[in-house]
Amino acid sequence: MEREERPWGRYEVLEEGDTYKVKRIEVDPGKRLSLQSHKKRNEYWVVVKGPAGIVLDNEEFLLEEGKMVYIPIGAKHRLFNTNDYTIKVIEIQYGTYFGEDDIIRYEDDYKRA
Numbered sequence: 001m002e003r004e005e006r007p008w009g010r011y012e013v014l015e016e017g018d019t020y021k022v023k024r025i026e027v028d029p030g031k032r033l034s035l036q037s038h039k040k041r042n043e044y045w046v047v048v049k050g051p052a053g054i055v056l057d058n059e060e061f062l063l064e065e066g067k068m069v070y071i072p073i074g075a076k077h078r079l080f081n082t083n084d085y086t087i088k089v090i091e092i093q094y095g096t097y098f099g100e101d102d103i104i105r106y107e108d109d110y111k112r113a
Contacts, residue, residue: 041095
């Protein structure tokens with residue numbers, strides 16, 4: 001399985017097929033992913049250890065363990081952690097393309113393009 005370290009934590013690809021990819025995302029305390037969108041995939045986030053902070057378009061909220069949020073194609077979104085422990089989210093991507101170059105970043109704490 002593919003595992004990647006990131007400035008905000010890490011992710012591991014659990015399974016993938018032609019039209020989907022499943023990841024476990026771990027966000028370290030006080031960290032957040034970039035505010036981003038995608039042109040070729042939508043996503044579901046299921047919180048398995050949280051709560052997880054979510055930004056979805058113009059709304060910001062906490063999502064409790066066992067809850068899920070749908071992120072449609074083109075929606076600006078971000079995952080963040082306000083806890084003093086690492087949170088875990090299962091991300092299910094559906095679409096036609098899953099490459100990192102489908103990430104459009106609007107804000108990024110780590111100065112990535």
